[in-house]
Amino acid sequence: MAKFALISDPHITVPNPETGWMLREPVPNEPTMYAHSVELLEQAIAEINAIPEIDFVVCAGDLTKDSEPYNHDCVRELLSRFRAPVFCVPGNHDQPRPPQLRPPELLDPSVRPLRTEELPWLYRDFGFQQGDILAFSCDPTPDVHLVGLCSAKPNDDRGYIPPQTLAWLEHDLSHQRDPERHTIVLLHHSIVEHVPNERIDPTFSWFHVENSDALKSVLQRHRVKITLSGHLHIQDIKQEAGLYNIVTASLAGYPHAYRVFSLEGNELHVESRRLESIPSIPNLQEYSRAYTSETFVQIIAQSLQKPPFELSETQALETAKRLRDWWPTIAEGDERFSYAAEELGSAALAAYVNSFTDSDPPDNDCVLVL
Ligand SMILES: [Fe+2]
Ligand SMILES: [Fe+2]
Structure with missing residues (x-):
């Protein structure tokens, strides 16, 4: 039996501590509530810390607005307030964002955004153990093997799992011999279609891991059943050939949902909760x-x-x-x-x-x- 919580896409956004620069809202064509992101994550931390017997917490990426070092500092401090151990992966927003993905006026002109390759050492308290591989694994409870994968593709909003990460995953999963232990894979992008024609429709293909077939063949070979992701900012669960891909909404956007899971034998009990209120917006x-x-x-x-x-x-x-x-x-x-x-x-x-x-x-x- 394991009990754990999942949050996603907190998109932490604070003013630049040196210059005071801050994103101006509303951001055109984007409903993410960046200016309230700290308050929203603080509310989720308070609620999850009040749930008894949570073994661990996972966060499925887009930790920051656009990978500003000071937003990474802030999100790490916030994640350290959870009572239970926290494991996280970065998302497409946790890397430099070229002009075709992000109008320059939405970017802090005075910072160098951190690259995905720089994040494992920064998040070594949150799952990553090696600085040279964009993935980690651990056993947070006796019945769970947790794998985290960086799925952000440089200069792109789509997902991609590099060949060296797939080789690492193959090696990692081939050493899992306990039939009583479930592997849970955490990544930012989806690997099963959640909206019609997600893989090929240009409106939605950026939701998806480009080489999801290669990843799914490794997961299916090793009988992995549970994958957790974010990125779409929606609540959705889909299943393909026995492999579940559970997408969870952004804390920083409607419906401000998070999930609480109980793994009991061969059953995964899924419960969804929403943030109902924060001090600055009581009718959230x-x-x-x-x-x-x-x-x-x-x-x-x-x-x-x-x-x-x-x-x-x-x-x-x-x-x-x-x-x-x-x-x-x-x-x-x-x-x-x-x-x-x-x-x-x-x-x-x-x-x-x-x-x-x-x-x-x-x-x-x-x-x-x-
Ligand atoms: Fe996001
Ligand atoms: Fe994303």
């Missing part, structure tokens, strides 16, 4: 859903003007307003959609948005048989 859920809806009206309006729908600017904005609840509902998990063609002015668009209706297993509270 209501405020954040509205903020996310408004941001996505703009995102959807822009994409509806492009192929395949190519609506006029006015039509696109009108239609996007009717879809204001669509992405926040996806983020909550267990989503069901039945938009009518007449409502959206297009049968093809209605079919597309309805195709995001969730399939089994449930996304929030469930028991997964391993």
Whole structure:
């Protein structure tokens, strides 16, 4: 029996301690609440520390806004406040962000962002043991073998597992001989599709590990059943050939969810909880859903003007307003959609948005048989 908590994508953002530089919000086309990120993680720490018998805590990446050294200092200090041991991996935001990924006005001009290769030594209290390999493994309880993999690809938002990491993983898993011990793999990007055509649709392919087939063949060869990731900022669980990929939302964005797992024999009990309130935003859920809806009206309006729908600017904005609840509902998990063609002015668009209706297993509270 093991009990552990998962948080993801805290995106810690504080003012530069030397210059005072701070990201200006709102960030166009991005609902992440960077300015409240410290308060949100502090709330999660307080809640998880109050849960009895948590053996360990894992964090699935995007620890910082854009890998600023002072944000890494802050997140390490915050993670050290958990009562239980913490294990984390970096995400695509924990590396330098070139202009095609991040407009320069959103980046602190006076810092050199840390590269993924520099992070293992920095996070040596949070799982990493060797500075020269972008992965770690440990046994936090007698029945869990935990593996952390860095999946961020340099100069890209997509995921990638380098050949040397795959070779390390093969070697690590080949030494796991105890049938009573479950391996849990933690990484930032997804390895099973969570939205339609995730691997090939350019809108979503940056969610995914580019060489996920190579990674999955190693995991399946060694009968790994549980993988945990973040990055999509949604609650979603999918299964492929007995391999579960459990995606957890960002603490810094709606629905501000985290998970509590109990591993009991061959069952993984999944419980999802949400941050309901922080001191500066007492009605966090209501405020954040509205903020996310408004941001996505703009995102959807822009994409509806492009192929395949190519609506006029006015039509696109009108239609996007009717879809204001669509992405926040996806983020909550267990989503069901039945938009009518007449409502959206297009049968093809209605079919597309309805195709995001969730399939089994449930996304929030469930028991997964391993
Ligand atoms: Fe993120
Ligand atoms: Fe990410």
